[in-house]
Amino acid sequence: MTQDHPCRRTLIGVAVALAVCAGLPPAALADAAASSAASARKKYDIGPGSLENALNRFGREAGILLAFPSELVSGLNSAGLRGTYTPQEGLDRLLDGSGLEGFRDAAGKYGLRRVVRAPTAAGETTLAPVRVTAGLAGSAATPGRVNARTLQRHAANDLEDIFAGQPEVAVGGGHGIAQKIFVRGIEDTLVSVSIDGTVQGNRAFHHAGRLQLEPELISRVEIMPGVVDATAGPGALGGAVRFITKDPEELLRQGERAGALVKAEYTSNAEGYKAHTTVFGRLGEQWSAMASLTHQDQTDYRDGGGKRVYSTGAEQDSNFFKVVGKLTREQTLRLTYDRHQNEGMRNQRPQWVRSSWNKAYPMNSERQTWNAGYTWKSDNPLIDLAANVYQTRTDFEQDITDRWGLYLAQMESRGFDLRNTSSFANHRLTYGADYRKDKVNAGSRANPHEENGHGKVRGVFVQDRIQLAEPLHMDIGVRHDRYEVVDDSGKRLTASGYSPNIGFSYALTPELLLLAGHSRSLRGPGNMDAFKMSVATNAPGLKAEKARSNEVGFEYEAPRLRFGGKVYQTRIDNAIADPLGNPNRYENVGRLESRGFVLHTGYRLERVSMAVNFHRNLLRLNDDIPNGYANNGLGISQDNTVTASLDYALNDRLEMGWQGRFVRGIDDQRTSVGRVDKPGYGVHDVYARWRPTGRDDYTVTIGIRNLFDKDYLDHATTEDFQHIPGYEGVVGSREPGREFRIGLSARF
Numbered sequence: 102m103t104q105d106h107p108c109r110r111t112l113i114g115v116a117v118a119l120a121v122c123a124g125l126p127p128a129a130l131a132d133a134a135a136s137s138a139a140s141a142r143k144k145y146d147i148g149p150g151s152l153e154n155a156l157n158r159f160g161r162e163a164g165i166l167l168a169f170p171s172e173l174v175s176g177l178n179s180a181g182l183r184g185t186y187t188p189q190e191g192l193d194r195l196l197d198g199s200g201l202e203g204f205r206d207a208a209g210k211y212g213l214r215r216v217v218r219a220p221t222a223a224g225e226t227t228l229a230p231v232r233v234t235a236g237l238a239g240s241a242a243t244p245g246r247v248n249a250r251t252l253q254r255h256a257a258n259d260l261e262d263i264f265a266g267q268p269e270v271a272v273g274g275g276h277g278i279a280q281k282i283f284v285r286g287i288e289d290t291l292v293s294v295s296i297d298g299t300v301q302g303n304r305a306f307h308h309a310g311r312l313q314l315e316p317e318l319i320s321r322v323e324i325m326p327g328v329v330d331a332t333a334g335p336g337a338l339g340g341a342v343r344f345i346t347k348d349p350e351e352l353l354r355q356g357e358r359a360g361a362l363v364k365a366e367y368t369s370n371a372e373g374y375k376a377h378t379t380v381f382g383r384l385g386e387q388w389s390a391m392a393s394l395t396h397q398d399q400t401d402y403r404d405g406g407g408k409r410v411y412s413t414g415a416e417q418d419s420n421f422f423k424v425v426g427k428l429t430r431e432q433t434l435r436l437t438y439d440r441h442q443n444e445g446m447r448n449q450r451p452q453w454v455r456s457s458w459n460k461a462y463p464m465n466s467e468r469q470t471w472n473a474g475y476t477w478k479s480d481n482p483l484i485d486l487a488a489n490v491y492q493t494r495t496d497f498e499q500d501i502t503d504r505w506g507l508y509l510a511q512m513e514s515r516g517f518d519l520r521n522t523s524s525f526a527n528h529r530l531t532y533g534a535d536y537r538k539d540k541v542n543a544g545s546r547a548n549p550h551e552e553n554g555h556g557k558v559r560g561v562f563v564q565d566r567i568q569l570a571e572p573l574h575m576d577i578g579v580r581h582d583r584y585e586v587v588d589d590s591g592k593r594l595t596a597s598g599y600s601p602n603i604g605f606s607y608a609l610t611p612e613l614l615l616l617a618g619h620s621r622s623l624r625g626p627g628n629m630d631a632f633k634m635s636v637a638t639n640a641p642g643l644k645a646e647k648a649r650s651n652e653v654g655f656e657y658e659a660p661r662l663r664f665g666g667k668v669y670q671t672r673i674d675n676a677i678a679d680p681l682g683n684p685n686r687y688e689n690v691g692r693l694e695s696r697g698f699v700l701h702t703g704y705r706l707e708r709v710s711m712a713v714n715f716h717r718n719l720l721r722l723n724d725d726i727p728n729g730y731a732n733n734g735l736g737i738s739q740d741n742t743v744t745a746s747l748d749y750a751l752n753d754r755l756e757m758g759w760q761g762r763f764v765r766g767i768d769d770q771r772t773s774v775g776r777v778d779k780p781g782y783g784v785h786d787v788y789a790r791w792r793p794t795g796r797d798d799y800t801v802t803i804g805i806r807n808l809f810d811k812d813y814l815d816h817a818t819t820e821d822f823q824h825i826p827g828y829e830g831v832v833g834s835r836e837p838g839r840e841f842r843i844g845l846s847a848r849f
Contacts, residue, residue: 273817275834374400405812584625
């Protein structure tokens with residue numbers, strides 16, 4: 102008898118829910134849901150942040166349909182919501198002092214409108230004052246979070262654009278296919294990276310980045326460096342990065358049934374263009390959908406010295422579809438399909454520049470992801486269920502035309518995450534299980550499955566947030582994971598263990614919060630790079646990697662000012678890598694340690710917001726400083742980094758701003774093959790956005806990246822080893838020089 106697969110069982114459960122709800126009369130279902138939701142009292146624990154994100158989360162947790170135009174809450178922030186409320190009470194609390202009020206229409210849907218005061222004696226009408234809390238979520242330099250507004254302001258096109266304002270994150274590589282994310286110096290291979298809960302767990306080629314996606318589709322990015330809780334998933338040794346895509350409801354205006362967004366952009370440096378179209382609408386009262394198509398084409402760019410950086414041109418296509426349905430007042434289903442393709446002439450090792458031994462060949466990468474998410478937010482405080490089932494597959498191919506020809510790699514992951522949150526007394530308890538199955542194949546056109554490997558990871562977890570006293574909260578949890586992998590030689594490796602965490606937050610005053618946290622993470626051996634399976638092996642007795650992270654910090658928030666800081670340390674024992682030289686073998690290479698501190702501050706005055714962040718990081722592998730050549734897959738050194746931003750809204754039609762990133766140089770860094778220098782740099786970006794009507798009907802965006810045409814090599818890119826005999830050509834691509842971007846968008 103065939104064993105029932107966990108993913109199949111979850112999908113069957115979702116299908117049953119759909120079938121049951123389909124048999125109910127839509128009108129009766131809608132009326133009953135609206136009436137019940139309006140009077141239901143639920144417990145909420147929504148933290149501070151942008152008002153838009155707080156309202157969206159509140160709508161989901163309250164089980165109501167809450168729609169409003171983004172520009173109505175643009176730049177506003179929320180102190181959060183904690184306690185038990187009806188939907189109207191919760192809205193009133195969230196909107197207190199914002200100059201807005203929530204209302205419920207005859208159809209049971211909720212919306213927002215401005216509060217209008219009674220006329221004064223002089224016959225004038227005054228609006229309620231707008232109080233803005235200090236989250237400054239609209240700032241490009243807000244640490245730990247990137248929102249869609251920031252990406253739109255700077256016309257983001259790749260990972261480097263997405264994280265440009267983040268002091269604890271660096272992206273190197275120069276061009277899209279080579280870009281890698283480093284969190285506090287630790288490479289993303291040691292970080293849990295997910296898109297809408299779909300874990301990106303495999304890697305095709307150690308000389309290429311493993312993640313590409315279209316910034317136009319991103320609703321927000323959440324960055325959790327170092328200390329993580331049990332819900333972050335397995336293997337979060339250096340932290341977690343979560344990409345969350347847009348929902349149709351985020352694009353629809355209040356009372357709108359359908360809409361469309363058309364964008365066109367031109368970039369001067371690479372003489373490239375980008376075309377994007379999204380259509381969205383409601384399918385009845387309970388369902389909504391969106392479809393997006395994006396095409397981007399560009400030639401090789403030039404660096405700040407005016408030199409052409411070969412093999413950086415690309416043609417990219419992205420297709421994205423999402424359907425969201427309210428099965429009942431309490432139940433929501435999200436179905437997503439995402440495809441991203443990148444093709445062009447690439448250096449055989451795209452991480453390094455073109456040279457006599459690193460020629461350019463056709464290369465193509467394509468990722469396809471299917472995702473089904475289900476939530477049941479019951480009036481019963483013991484039931485807040487979330488399930489996610491996914492499949493993601495990446496096909497990577499390189500045609501070495503003058504040698505062995507076409508070589509293929511295919512990476513596939515399937516899995517699910519099932520969790521429930523129960524609120525009782527002073528506890529908010531989340532518990533559940535997750536599962537992922539990975540498969541990697543590689544080979545020639547004649548035999549694409551010549552090399553293969555596969556693995557599984559099963560986890561169970563529990564995390565509790567406890568209010569010990571009015572000002573004191575404790576987070577405590579643990580997860581247990583079991584890893585199993587079979588490599589290309591048939592060798593079976595297993596590992597299992599617990600990953601506990603504990604954290605405290607204490608409100609010393611209403612404005613000042615003290616923080617402390619500790620977590621441990623375990624990751625067993627996994628699939629090796631697909632392109633290395635034919636030449637590499639796993640060392641006998643390969644041990645699981647184990648991380649310990651500690652943080653102490655504070656957060657101060659007043660109506661206009663935000664200030665905070667933290668000191669951290671992450672230590673990964675038994676780090677797994679393939680050292681330089683022969684034999685090509687993955688082994689435990691020792692201890693990787695990242696330590697440092699970060700300071701951040703932000704200030705808002707009327708229409709101006711400012712932010713400055715400072716990050717100091719020290720990365721060590723045993724007694725050495727890691728570099729991008731010898732320590733590929735582990736981490737890279739970077740010196741003191743300052744990010745800053747200034748945003749100014751002249752009026753409702755015109756906003757402009759500046760963003761800077763400044764990195765101090767490293768002189769005479771020791772490596773296993775010689776000493777290298779990493780010069781410092783400062784990069785300035787500016788933008789202006791004009792909306793002729795004061796709405797988002799039509800928007801003109803003008804930006805200049807690298808305003809002063811700085812010629813530099815990012816610290817997150819492979820260092821320049823070319824002065825060392827025998828290492829000519831071992832250097833990453835320099836970053837693009839000055840680039841003008843102009844974008845036009847129309848919203849129908």
